[in-house]
Amino acid sequence: MKDTKIGVIGLGYVGLPLARLFSTKFPTVGFDMNQRRVDALMGGHDATLEVSDDLLQEAIDKHGFVCTTDLEKIKDCNFYVVAVPTPVDENNRPDLAPLQGASETVGKVISKGDVVVYESTVYPGVTEEECLPIVERVSGLKFNQDFFAGYSPERINPGDKLHTVEKIQKVTSGSTPEIADYVDSVYNSVLINGTHKAPSIRVAEASKIIENSQRDVNIAFMNELAKIFNAMGIDTHDVIEAAASKWNFIKLSPGLVGGHCISVDPYYLIEKAQIYGVLPRIMRASRRLNDGMGAYVANQTIKSMNKKGVLVKDAKILILGITFKENCPDIRNTKVVDIYHTLKEYTSNITVYDPWAAADRVKREYGIDIVSDLPTEKFDAVILAVAHKEFLGLDVRSLVREGGVVYDVKGVLDREMVDARL
Numbered sequence: 001m002k003d004t005k006i007g008v009i010g011l012g013y014v015g016l017p018l019a020r021l022f023s024t025k026f027p028t029v030g031f032d033m034n035q036r037r038v039d040a041l042m043g044g045h046d047a048t049l050e051v052s053d054d055l056l057q058e059a060i061d062k063h064g065f066v067c068t069t070d071l072e073k074i075k076d077c078n079f080y081v082v083a084v085p086t087p088v089d090e091n092n093r094p095d096l097a098p099l100q101g102a103s104e105t106v107g108k109v110i111s112k113g114d115v116v117v118y119e120s121t122v123y124p125g126v127t128e129e130e131c132l133p134i135v136e137r138v139s140g141l142k143f144n145q146d147f148f149a150g151y152s153p154e155r156i157n158p159g160d161k162l163h164t165v166e167k168i169q170k171v172t173s174g175s176t177p178e179i180a181d182y183v184d185s186v187y188n189s190v191l192i193n194g195t196h197k198a199p200s201i202r203v204a205e206a207s208k209i210i211e212n213s214q215r216d217v218n219i220a221f222m223n224e225l226a227k228i229f230n231a232m233g234i235d236t237h238d239v240i241e242a243a244a245s246k247w248n249f250i251k252l253s254p255g256l257v258g259g260h261c262i263s264v265d266p267y268y269l270i271e272k273a274q275i276y277g278v279l280p281r282i283m284r285a286s287r288r289l290n291d292g293m294g295a296y297v298a299n300q301t302i303k304s305m306n307k308k309g310v311l312v313k314d315a316k317i318l319i320l321g322i323t324f325k326e327n328c329p330d331i332r333n334t335k336v337v338d339i340y341h342t343l344k345e346y347t348s349n350i351t352v353y354d355p356w357a358a359a360d361r362v363k364r365e366y367g368i369d370i371v372s373d374l375p376t377e378k379f380d381a382v383i384l385a386v387a388h389k390e391f392l393g394l395d396v397r398s399l400v401r402e403g404g405v406v407y408d409v410k411g412v413l414d415r416e417m418v419d420a421r422l
Helices: 015-022 035-042 053-061 097-109 126-139 177-188 201-232 236-243 265-275 281-291 293-307 336-344 359-366
Strands: 006-009 028-031 066-068 079-082 115-118 148-151 170-172 195-197 317-320 350-353 379-384 400-408
Touching: 006 015, 006 097, 015 028, 015 053, 015 079, 035 066, 079 097, 097 126, 115 126, 115 177, 126 148, 126 201, 148 177, 148 201, 170 177, 170 201, 177 195, 201 236, 201 265, 201 281, 201 293, 265 281, 281 293, 293 336, 293 379, 293 400, 317 336, 336 350
Parallel strands: 006 028, 006 079, 028 066, 079 115, 115 148, 170 195, 317 350, 317 379, 379 400
Antiparallel strands: none
C-alpha cells in the first residue's frame, strides 16, 4: 500500500473531497474534463464549497495534490477512483454515458496490476457488466488477471459540514478477496470511522442504491400525510411533533425531493428490478408522489391567495431559494423550478432570490433569471422554498403587502408569520 498512487476521475461534489482526503496519505492526482473547473481548483477555490479554500490550498502546497485535464498525468497512478455522475434521461431511465466515458478513460491509462474503484451510484451489476468490459476493451488487459476492481459507494451529502467524507463510514468491496482487503485498507487509512467491507461488488452496489431509495419512500409517506392533513385543516408539523414523542417513531418531515441522489437513484433500481420481472410498486409510487410536490406547493399557495382575496392573475410572487437544499449552491434537479413553472401559468411577475445559487448556472440550466439581493418591494405572495440560514431570521411578513400570503415549504418560520405551510 505504501507505493499506492491514486488517480481520481471526476472532480465534482464526490470526487474532489475524496481526492483531497486521499492526498493527505498518498500521492494523488485529480482528473476532470472541464478545464475551467481544473483551473479554478488549482487556483485554490472549489465552487461547490465542499472543500474550503484553506484545505484545498493546503492539499496543493503541502501534499502535492494536482488537478489536471491531461491524461498523461494520471498514467503513472495505480489506484483509480471513478466518481462521475449517474443521471437519468428525460424518461427517467438510467444514463450510463458518463460512467462509460470514464471507463474508457481508465482503459487508456490503466496498467498491469492496477486497481479501479467505482464510487458512482448504480444498480447491482453495472461495475462488472457495463464498466469493466469497456476497460478491458480499451486497455487490452484482462479483468481479474491483469487488472482488478472494487466498488465503494459515495456518501457525500452536499452542504453537510458534519458528515464530511473523512468522518463517514464507507462501504468497500473488491473483485477478489485479496483486492477487497487492499481496497478496504486504502480507504481505512484516511477515514476516522473506518469501513464496512461488503462480501461482493454487487452487494456494495445494492447497499448504496437502497440508502437513497429508503429515504425517497419515507419522505413520500410524509408528503402523502401532509396532503391528507392539509385537506383536513390539521398542521402536519404539529402531528409529527406529537407522534415523535413515541420512542420508536421515525421523525421525518415532508418536503421537496430534489438533488442528484434521492430523486434520481431509485430509478436505477426500478429499471433493473423490471428486467428481472419484479414490479417495484412502492418505489414507483414514491417517485411519482415526490416528483409532484413542487406543483402541489404552487397550487396550495394559489389556494391560500384565493382564500385571502388576492388576485392570482399577474400577481407579484417572490420565491426564496432555488437550490435543492439549504446552505448549498447545488441546483441539480431542484424541484423549486416546478413551483416556478406552475405559478408561471398564472403570472409572469415571479422573482426568485437565492444568495447561494450562481445566477449564470441557473439561467443556463433552467432558463430562469434570479436575483442575488433581497428585493425591497412588496409582493402579493412569498414562498420560502429553501431553508438557507439567511432566511431563518428574515421578517418574511414584511416582504408581502397587506393581505398578502406567506407559504412556508420547510416549516421553519414563526407560525404567526405564515398563512400556510407544507
